[in-house]
Amino acid sequence: MTAGEAPDDASDADGPRRRPGGRSERVRRQVLEAVQAELAERGYDALTMDAVAARAGVHRATVYRRWHDIGGLLADVFDAARDDDWRPADTGSLQGDLTALNLESQTALTARPPLVSALIAASFRSDDAARGVRNLWEDRYARCEVIVARAVGRGEIPAGTDARSLLIAATAPVYHELVLLRAPADPGLPEHAARTAVLAARAGAFTGPGTS
Numbered sequence: 001m002t003a004g005e006a007p008d009d010a011s012d013a014d015g016p017r018r019r020p021g022g023r024s025e026r027v028r029r030q031v032l033e034a035v036q037a038e039l040a041e042r043g044y045d046a047l048t049m050d051a052v053a054a055r056a057g058v059h060r061a062t063v064y065r066r067w068h069d070i071g072g073l074l075a076d077v078f079d080a081a082r083d084d085d086w087r088p089a090d091t092g093s094l095q096g097d098l099t100a101l102n103l104e105s106q107t108a109l110t111a112r113p114p115l116v117s118a119l120i121a122a123s124f125r126s127d128d129a130a131r132g133v134r135n136l137w138e139d140r141y142a143r144c145e146v147i148v149a150r151a152v153g154r155g156e157i158p159a160g161t162d163a164r165s166l167l168i169a170a171t172a173p174v175y176h177e178l179v180l181l182r183a184p185a186d187p188g189l190p191e192h193a194a195r196t197a198v199l200a201a202r203a204g205a206f207t208g209p210g211t212s
Contacts, residue, residue, distance in 0.1 A: 030056040031063060032080055035073045040113035044122045049073070071128030077119065078132025082139045087146075094151035095191075095198045098170040101144065102190030105171060109178040110185045120179060141167060157201040165206040170197035 034056035038047050047070055053060040067073045089100040108116045123133040141164055148163035157166075173193040177183045200206065 039118045040115040044125050071126050074129035075132045078136045088144050094156045095194050097147045098194035099191045102174050105174050160207045162206045166201050
């Protein structure tokens with residue numbers, strides 16, 4: 001950090017993430033947007049620090065000093081995603097909430113340029129990106145636990161239903177079809193996967209030992 005520059009992220013892994021403000025935050029935003037654009041358009045193999053700096057309109061020395069390497073850039077992209085205020089939709093029913101969640105995922109995975117798919121692919125090539133993906137998923141699962149809590153409160157599913165297991169069962173088919181099989185988006189899949197998971201939850205499939 002040079003004199004006069006706002007401090008970078010000063011938190012540790014267990015504490016709250018404190019973000020710089022002013023010019024430092026503007027530079028961070030420009031650079032991370034450039035990383036995402038380069039990755040979506042050119043892929044991981046063509047992602048370079050110099051290309052990111054040029055696209056962001058930032059001096060290359062600033063990028064190297066703050067992020068050090070591609071791994072640092074990718075990790076910060078995922079870290080930044082956890083700073084948003086996203087919350088799962090509240091539709092009034094478990095099936096509706098899970099369907100809405102799946103529709104969001106399907107939209108993100110089929111968007112062009114394919115940013116989300118490119119970030120997932122990068123996580124298989126970079127340890128830093130892989131850690132970023134895991135942290136982001138942990139954050140998203142934690143935020144989505146409210147879906148299950150609401151359903152239990154409404155009496156739709158049994159008390160003691162394991163939120164993580166239910167959420168995985170409801171959302172996995174979308175990722176399996178689009179990421180693993182690279183199949184075209186099926187308009188009926190988000191609701192079908194949600195409905196199947198709800199039926200299993202009502203039968204107690206996600207309660208008891210071995211469900212977490």
